[in-house]
Amino acid sequence: MIVELGHFALILAFMVSIFQMIVPMIGAARGLPGWMAVAEPAATTQFLLTAFSFGALTYAFVTSDFSLSLVVSNSHTLKPLLYKISGVWGNHEGSLLLWVLILTLFGACAAWFGANLPPTLKARVLAVQSSVSAAFFAFILFTSNPFIRLAVPPFNGQDLNPLLQDPGLAFHPPFLYLGYVGLSMAFSFAVAALIEGRVDAAWGRWVRPWTLAAWVFLTIGIGLGSWWAYYELGWGGFWFWDPVENASLMPWLISAALLHSAIVVEKREALKSWTILLAILAFGFSLIGTFIVRSGIITSVHAFANDPERGVFILLILAFFMGGSLLLFALRASAMEAKGVFGLVSRESGLVVNNLLLAVSTFVVFIGTIWPLLAEMFFERTLSVGAPFFNAAVTPFAFGLAAVLPIGAMLPWKRARIGRVVKTLLPAMILAIAVGLLAFTIYTGHSILAPIGVALAVWLVAGAFVDLWSRTGRGPIGSRLSRLTRLPRADWGKTLAHAGVGITLFGIATLTGYEREDIRVAQIGEPYTVGAYEIELQGVDEDVRGPNYLSTMATIAVREADSGRLISVLNPERRVYPVAGMPTTEAGINNGFTRDVYVTLGDPQDNGGWAVRTWIKPFANWIWGGTIIMALGGLFSLSDRRYRVAAGAAKQRRTPSEGVPAE
Amino acid sequence: MICLSRFLARLVHGARAFLRRGLPHLIVLMMVAATPVLAVQADEVLDDPVLEERARDISANLRCVVCRGESIDESNATVARDLRLLVRERLVEGDSDEEVMAYVVDRYGEYVLLRPTFGGANILLWWAGPLLLLIGLGLAIGYLRRRSRAEAPTESALSAEEEARLKEIMGD
Numbered sequence: 101m102i103v104e105l106g107h108f109a110l111i112l113a114f115m116v117s118i119f120q121m122i123v124p125m126i127g128a129a130r131g132l133p134g135w136m137a138v139a140e141p142a143a144t145t146q147f148l149l150t151a152f153s154f155g156a157l158t159y160a161f162v163t164s165d166f167s168l169s170l171v172v173s174n175s176h177t178l179k180p181l182l183y184k185i186s187g188v189w190g191n192h193e194g195s196l197l198l199w200v201l202i203l204t205l206f207g208a209c210a211a212w213f214g215a216n217l218p219p220t221l222k223a224r225v226l227a228v229q230s231s232v233s234a235a236f237f238a239f240i241l242f243t244s245n246p247f248i249r250l251a252v253p254p255f256n257g258q259d260l261n262p263l264l265q266d267p268g269l270a271f272h273p274p275f276l277y278l279g280y281v282g283l284s285m286a287f288s289f290a291v292a293a294l295i296e297g298r299v300d301a302a303w304g305r306w307v308r309p310w311t312l313a314a315w316v317f318l319t320i321g322i323g324l325g326s327w328w329a330y331y332e333l334g335w336g337g338f339w340f341w342d343p344v345e346n347a348s349l350m351p352w353l354i355s356a357a358l359l360h361s362a363i364v365v366e367k368r369e370a371l372k373s374w375t376i377l378l379a380i381l382a383f384g385f386s387l388i389g390t391f392i393v394r395s396g397i398i399t400s401v402h403a404f405a406n407d408p409e410r411g412v413f414i415l416l417i418l419a420f421f422m423g424g425s426l427l428l429f430a431l432r433a434s435a436m437e438a439k440g441v442f443g444l445v446s447r448e449s450g451l452v453v454n455n456l457l458l459a460v461s462t463f464v465v466f467i468g469t470i471w472p473l474l475a476e477m478f479f480e481r482t483l484s485v486g487a488p489f490f491n492a493a494v495t496p497f498a499f500g501l502a503a504v505l506p507i508g509a510m511l512p513w514k515r516a517r518i519g520r521v522v523k524t525l526l527p528a529m530i531l532a533i534a535v536g537l538l539a540f541t542i543y544t545g546h547s548i549l550a551p552i553g554v555a556l557a558v559w560l561v562a563g564a565f566v567d568l569w570s571r572t573g574r575g576p577i578g579s580r581l582s583r584l585t586r587l588p589r590a591d592w593g594k595t596l597a598h599a600g601v602g603i604t605l606f607g608i609a610t611l612t613g614y615e616r617e618d619i620r621v622a623q624i625g626e627p628y629t630v631g632a633y634e635i636e637l638q639g640v641d642e643d644v645r646g647p648n649y650l651s652t653m654a655t656i657a658v659r660e661a662d663s664g665r666l667i668s669v670l671n672p673e674r675r676v677y678p679v680a681g682m683p684t685t686e687a688g689i690n691n692g693f694t695r696d697v698y699v700t701l702g703d704p705q706d707n708g709g710w711a712v713r714t715w716i717k718p719f720a721n722w723i724w725g726g727t728i729i730m731a732l733g734g735l736f737s738l739s740d741r742r743y744r745v746a747a748g749a750a751k752q753r754r755t756p757s758e759g760v761p762a763e
Numbered sequence: 764m765i766c767l768s769r770f771l772a773r774l775v776h777g778a779r780a781f782l783r784r785g786l787p788h789l790i791v792l793m794m795v796a797a798t799p800v801l802a803v804q805a806d807e808v809l810d811d812p813v814l815e816e817r818a819r820d821i822s823a824n825l826r827c828v829v830c831r832g833e834s835i836d837e838s839n840a841t842v843a844r845d846l847r848l849l850v851r852e853r854l855v856e857g858d859s860d861e862e863v864m865a866y867v868v869d870r871y872g873e874y875v876l877l878r879p880t881f882g883g884a885n886i887l888l889w890w891a892g893p894l895l896l897l898i899g900l901g902l903a904i905g906y907l908r909r910r911s912r913a914e915a916p917t918e919s920a921l922s923a924e925e926e927a928r929l930k931e932i933m934g935d
Binding site: 216301302305335337340341342343370438440441442443444448449452453456457459460461463464467468471475478479481482483484485486487488489492493497619620621702703705711 | 803804805806808823824826832833834837872873874875876877878879883884885888889891892895896899900903906907908910911913929932933
């Protein structure tokens with residue numbers, strides 16, 4: 101019964117979305133206040149209906165209702181509760197429902213917190229947002245309905261893909277969707293502004309918090325996914341340039357560009373049409389990502405479904421929204437006249453360079469991702485584009501961006517003198533070169549890219565803090581320190597985000613450059629050394645039973661090679677999930693600040709030993725540490741007073757600390 | 764419209780082609796996955812560290828044909844193991860890196876190269892980034908020059924009422 105109600109609520113939500121797409125738009129065009137005002141309750145209703153529908157599906161999963169075909173193919177009674185819940189979005193249909201749930205949530209948020217928006221703009225934003233949700237409701241109801249019943253329910257389900265039964269991956273999709281879908285808000289604002297025919301500083305100020313929030317969620321989502329890949333896939337890789345990963349990287353890069361160019365719109369009323377274009381493209385790349393994951397047109401490790409029909413449906417959605425908005429852009433963009441005047445060397449120019457590099461890297465990732473498809477379609481060549489291509493093609497842009505970032509970030513608005521900025525940054529530059537040279541001389545015979553990456557990472561972090569310090573003005577240290585605590589949160593956010601990029605870059609450079617690997621047959625009770633560590637296989641238990649899996653678990657002691665001090669006892673496992681019939685490896689990892697010791701267990705050998713692989717991974721955690729700091733920086737910026745006023749609007753009704761993350 | 768439908772037809776065709784090729788691979792993948800082995804195994808490692816290093820470099824650039832986008836260096840599949848052994852065999856017999864690559868491509872096709880060649884249409888792929896950067900740089904410089912020469916507009920685009928409202932919103 102609850103399932104039918106959920107299904108019905110979804111159909112109702114679809115109806116409401118069509119209504120909300122049409123009525124407020126006409127109201128805004130004709131100047132009918134009642135017609136415009138209807139968008140607000142409609143957005144709330146849409147969200148509540150979708151939330152109810154999602155709740156009904158979750159209920160079916162939690163109670164293991166095997167009369168639902170989706171529950172049968174993705175759940176099992178023995179599965180732990182957390183994974184019963186995460187199983188809701190661990191499949192195509194359910195994850196789409198989560199997609200629209202978040203989409204309608206963002207729409208409702210715009211309705212609730214948009215009191216400051218001009219009524220016509222608000223009505224149009226909500227109408228455009230609703231047209232996106234209408235398209236996705238149609239997609240779910242007509243091609244991917246999660247509420248299909250089975251005539252003869254089986255006694256038990258087929259279990260969720262065991263690789264997905266993991267806390268890291270349980271929360272990876274919701275964050276990614278919050279990011280993808282958050283960009284729909286920037287898209288709606290862009291299209292509404294094009295219809296309205298006006299973009300000004302206030303528009304930049306309204307769009308930026310949504311983009312920033314989306315970017316923060318994307319950052320967390322990508323970080324979680326990469327962290328999961330690191331410990332779960334069994335060889336400690338953190339990024340594979342898989343099409344699905346690229347699908348999340350492209351919106352991340354382009355939204356990073358967008359949130360920077362929106363600053364220029366907000367502060368200087370320039371780059372308007374470019375910012376609109378970026379807002380359209382950012383959501384476009386989100387849709388392309390959805391298309392890549394759902395259509396199975398580009399084979400990938402974690403694509404859901406291989407269904408060309410669904411792919412074509414998403415392609416039509418993509419064609420409609422991108423075609424429509426780009427056409428509108430072509431017709432209206434020339435009306436967006438820039439106002440701000442600035443010199444060739446200025447913060448504005450710095451942000452243009454930022455945008456250029458980010459946009460071109462996005463394009464490189466995009467063309468690399470779809471090239472196998474293009475080559476097959478137009479040149480009849482079956483080929484692959486893998487990690488070696490992306491590493492070679494993207495690294496120069498990443499390095500270029502890192503090299504100019506600290507300088508660009510410190511240039512004053514309007515007109516700047518580069519010499520003065522370089523002078524302030526000189527200590528950071530010297531430190532960076534010194535550390536880079538140190539890395540180069542300590543680790544000879546490795547790739548030259550690693551010390552360059554290290555130097556750039558130090559440059560980014562040091563540059564970010566020099567920038568922050570320079571914001572405190574002149575005077576004695578004490579008064580500057582006290583001024584430091586009173587700087588706007590946006591300044592802290594900028595510093596943290598930029599330093600986070602540096603920390604992640606440091607982790608990537610050292611991990612890829614200076615990793616140490618050991619592959620061998622280990623005998624029980626015979627220790628051996630890897631780098632500065634002594635590894636001893638102490639035993640293997642071949643009969644460990646988990647809730648829904650069987651496991652072979654090794655006990656491996658890690659000691660310091662010099663002193664013999666025990667650091668950790670690791671338990672790498674090889675699991676088999678009998679219901680899904682799938683094996684997984686669970687690595688044994690000793691996390692450390694400066695290195696991870698990472699061991700995996702292989703096959704038993706004929707002569708009695710076990711295959712064991714050991715890695716010493718320097719600064720591995722810095723990759724995700726930097727990601728967290730980036731996200732934190734975004735949250736700090738988001739909590740800046742200016743955005744609370746613009747986005748929150750309800751300052752009289754609330755205490756200042758409410759609704760402020762990162763406090 | 765005709766153009767669009769033709770494009771869609773091509774796309775569906777492309778997707779089908781991928782499925783034809785991809786699906787058998789996937790089935791093989793499931794079968795081999797039932798008996799997992801570690802990526803590079805201890806018994807595969809060559810005694811000569813220099814040759815082994817070269818073997819690893821080559822392996823990282825070769826795709827495991829039954830997997831989805833994994834290199835044979837990372838893959839657990841038995842087919843990947845066979846290919847790793849083949850690469851090492853060729854190296855021990857004295858082939859250069861290029862000769863090993865050519866040998867493998869001869870047998871498995873261009874599909875196994877994770878780093879596409881520069882030949883033919885692939886030029887587009889490799890030059891897309893630098894080319895776009897140059898174009899973008901040209902456009903950006905043009906834009907920045909126009910901006911630095913432009914006159915600051917004197918009249919406000921906002922009405923007096925809107926100015927007041929803006930002031931209230933900005934709060935500063």
